[in-house]
Amino acid sequence: MRKIALDVGDKTVGIALSDALGITAQGLMTLERVGIRKDTGKILDLVKEYECDTIVIGLPKKLDGTDSIQTEKVYEFRTMLENKMRSTGMKNIQVVWQDERLTTVMAEKVLIEADVSRSKRKKVIDKQAAVIIMQSYLDRLATEKRLEENDNNSFGG
Numbered sequence: 001m002r003k004i005a006l007d008v009g010d011k012t013v014g015i016a017l018s019d020a021l022g023i024t025a026q027g028l029m030t031l032e033r034v035g036i037r038k039d040t041g042k043i044l045d046l047v048k049e050y051e052c053d054t055i056v057i058g059l060p061k062k063l064d065g066t067d068s069i070q071t072e073k074v075y076e077f078r079t080m081l082e083n084k085m086r087s088t089g090m091k092n093i094q095v096v097w098q099d100e101r102l103t104t105v106m107a108e109k110v111l112i113e114a115d116v117s118r119s120k121r122k123k124v125i126d127k128q129a130a131v132i133i134m135q136s137y138l139d140r141l142a143t144e145k146r147l148e149e150n151d152n153n154s155f156g157g
Contacts, residue, residue: 001053004028004046005134007100007126008057008074013039014126016134017050022141025134027127040081047093055081055093058100058133098137106132 003022007014013031018024028046033039047055057078060070078095085093107128116124 002050003054003056003134003137004043004050004052005056005098005130005137006043006058007129007133008077009033009126010070010073012126013043014128014130015043015046016127016130017052018134018138022138025131025138027124027131030124030127036077036080037084040077040084043081044084044088044090047090053093055095056098056134056137057081057095058129059097060100063101096137098133098140100129100133 002020003018005016005018005025011033013033015028015031016025017028019026031039031042043055046052057074060068060074062068062071082095085091085095107125110132111120111125111128
């Protein structure tokens with residue numbers, strides 16, 4: 001099943017999807033924020049539409065690992081999302097955090113290297129950050145799976 005990644009900001013939510021095999025990330029859209037209830041409802045509509053089993057939310061910590069004002073807002077967004085999931089019978093969807101420190105910086109760099117104009121970068125930066133969040137999560141899963149397989153192979157293989 002697919003996974004959906006969110007880069008939650010004050011004005012927009014960048015959204016990316018995994019492929020069905022959970023190997024690569026693709027940008028889906030940038031959602032203009034209108035209010036936390038409507039925003040979370042739209043996210044859950046996308047989860048249903050793309051048959052996602054996991055929602056990956058970028059966690060915006062400060063570089064030293066402590067919470068920021070934005071971190072608190074993202075905690076609130078996740079809480080609202082999970083409450084809405086429970087009330088709509090979507091309890092089987094997993095919600096996970098992915099460290100998103102420097103993802104916007106990386107996204108900006110990718111877009112500059114692709115020679116995307118400054119005005120166009122503003123429109124797609126959050127979606128590109130969501131792609132980086134998703135790909136980081138998928139890479140982490142793949143690494144954990146390899147380590148687990150190596151551990152299993154070294155004991156009694």
